[in-house]
Amino acid sequence: MSQTNGTNSVNGATLPKPQYDPDFTSNVIKATGPKANPRVAQVVGSLIQHLHDFAREVDLTVDEWMMGVNMINRAGQMSNERRNEGQLLCDVIGLESLVDEITNKQLVGADYEATKTAILGPFFRHDTPPTKNDASIIKTMPQDGEVTYMHGIVRDAATNEPLNGITIDIWQCSTNGLYEQQDPDQAEFNLRGKLTTDENGYYGLYCLRPVPYPVPYDGPAGELLQLLDRHPYRPAHIHIIAGSDKYTPLTTQIFDKSSKYLEDDSVFAVKDDLVVDFVPVQGNEKASLELTLDIKLAKIA
Amino acid sequence: MSQTNGTNSVNGATLPKPQYDPDFTSNVIKATGPKANPRVAQVVGSLIQHLHDFAREVDLTVDEWMMGVNMINRAGQMSNERRNEGQLLCDVIGLESLVDEITNKQLVGADYEATKTAILGPFFRHDTPPTKNDASIIKTMPQDGEVTYMHGIVRDAATNEPLNGITIDIWQCSTNGLYEQQDPDQAEFNLRGKLTTDENGYYGLYCLRPVPYPVPYDGPAGELLQLLDRHPYRPAHIHIIAGSDKYTPLTTQIFDKSSKYLEDDSVFAVKDDLVVDFVPVQGNEKASLELTLDIKLAKIA
Known part of the structure; x- marks a missing residue:
């Protein structure tokens, strides 16, 4: 199991944490074209940076990522006009409450x-x-x-x-x-x-x-x-x-x-x-x- | 429109960037119970931290967040055994390619x-x-x-x-x-x-x-x-x-x-x-x- 302190432990031996391509994330963000709305480019660019930082921080594996994809797909499949499971997933990790705070401080000071x-x-x-x-x-x-x-x-x-x-x-x-x-x-x-x-x-x-x-x-x-x-x-x-x-x-x-x-x-x-x-x-x-x-x-x- | 340099511009006037509750994110992460699998707690805790940091960095509004929720729900609704739209959403922001790199460096050095x-x-x-x-x-x-x-x-x-x-x-x-x-x-x-x-x-x-x-x-x-x-x-x-x-x-x-x-x-x-x-x-x-x-x-x- 990987650690978060910059090293990996494999069979009891401590290995240096793998170095990932340092240009990858900026290349993904730079793929955004010149005609994108500036706010969209800002929001999605920041989301890409933070999601990639998260994946590198925990050394996220393909299997773990795929568990997340399946969770998101099942949330959508369960959602209808009487139920919003995507929203509920955000709610239980505090995200709706945070954007509520942000929005209201933006609106009224x-x-x-x-x-x-x-x-x-x-x-x-x-x-x-x-x-x-x-x-x-x-x-x-x-x-x-x-x-x-x-x-x-x-x-x-x-x-x-x-x-x-x-x-x-x-x-x-x-x-x-x-x-x-x-x-x-x-x-x-x-x-x-x-x-x-x-x-x-x-x-x-x-x-x-x-x-x-x-x-x-x-x-x-x-x-x-x-x-x-x-x-x-x-x-x-x-x-x-x-x-x-x-x-x-x-x-x-x-x-x-x-x-x-x-x-x-x-x-x-x-x-x-x-x-x-x-x-x-x-x-x-x-x-x-x-x-x-x-x-x-x-x-x- | 908000800026990312720590200030907001409203009608041409520059206002200080709103201060959000500094304890909110750590309280959400601390809600994880003692019986959670340590790897799950590590991965989800890091995801919460990075998603909250993203929301604060761009001053994400409720409407913008809800657009994202709708996009995720629709991705799930479109997915079936012949199509995985949740995966494709990750692919176009480079996330699958990144976890592929991470996983293989973990596996083989x-x-x-x-x-x-x-x-x-x-x-x-x-x-x-x-x-x-x-x-x-x-x-x-x-x-x-x-x-x-x-x-x-x-x-x-x-x-x-x-x-x-x-x-x-x-x-x-x-x-x-x-x-x-x-x-x-x-x-x-x-x-x-x-x-x-x-x-x-x-x-x-x-x-x-x-x-x-x-x-x-x-x-x-x-x-x-x-x-x-x-x-x-x-x-x-x-x-x-x-x-x-x-x-x-x-x-x-x-x-x-x-x-x-x-x-x-x-x-x-x-x-x-x-x-x-x-x-x-x-x-x-x-x-x-x-x-x-x-x-x-x-x-x-």
Whole structure:
């Protein structure tokens, strides 16, 4: 087995690490033609450099590389409009969470006081129909569900003014850990809402207290987690996208403070600012819990 | 558009490059559990580090990353037993050629005088039936085919002794640039042979002079080549695998010295030592060309 300290050990003898053609990678990058879009040339050139550096660093063998190719091909074959296994493979190695951080620092600046972002995940639906404020998004009530009155005010992050007409998409899984498109026993659009803030910036709805659940574990991403001796669980969370034509769409998740897996989310999405408290509520016959979640949005530059 | 020199230019103003969470990547790598196989932990840990470094270096956005995910998913969806688009994506960025170099330097040592290797490519078939020496592997003769008598002696790279009983798989495409499994007009196993050297180390067969051809251009690998302003052509070549239970299997290709694309092979497989001469032959009524190709194999340690 090869070592990473610049030597190889074969039958107990230490050999110098093989020297690979020092010009190979730059020749591959230089093959890019003059008419390539400069951003494409930059991104793919950097990807080639880093993937080649990785292969040389670990002395990657043909068999190991081919295992990776097979994993990627099987991820694609398993993906469809209800499942994105390629995305999930990236998620379990933290890549979606990293590009989420990068993108948002690019968009709004590193120190902007907007609500923090978190990854989209593979279960958002673009076609969720509109929901009236203070309606319930629970269409299929599970026996062990705890109804939560979730509400808040959406404000401009710079001026603190309440914002009218902001669209808020909210989605969550049921207490069995499945989103409605994964579960034939849930009604279509169960636990999905698309609200609009009123003139006071208010939005409100009835949803479930979220539960931890495993990411899909029967494909290449699940295999990779097993190979890495890691569990597939995510802490209890609710997904949110908030924005309008004037405000940068904010994609985020909020996490239940009392949930397991806050410290070891399988897709690395938790941020301290996004951990919230579900509190018992009195005098609301429709809900046993309340979650107050104000949101601050950055104006589109 | 972001720059790579540590600053971002927005509307002409130069902003400091955003600082990303310095602990994120090490936390992702540290999530690997204690029961993971050490080699898996090493390979995947290095891959995570390099992919994250790449994303930060180019300030990769969510949209750009998602384009990559879609490309990978489509590659898998297009792959089947006759086509490996995930492998082809790696090939056009030089990754298969690099892991081929790495693997062979690991196996036989950097300075060993065995015949040089080249990538397997996606068109090998394990089930090619045996061929007798001096038979033809042309089952479907194209009108513009030039028959070549290809032959040589296989030797031990250390002792120079001729080797009896070495299996030699040979495959090539027809003059239309298609391998038999890509082309319903070619007979099954057309232009594929599996020979065995005799007691003098001799092998010989009749095949076609190879032609340049484009790698499949209708999937993600073709898209990537177009995005990079690159052509899809490979120089004229013949694939070879030679080995036995005592000799490290050698996977290689030989390239016609007179072919186009020797300098800009779309999959970066050409090595100077593998460029050979097809010469006119007199007095052989079955062939107009001759290719002499001796092969040196390294003994399994």
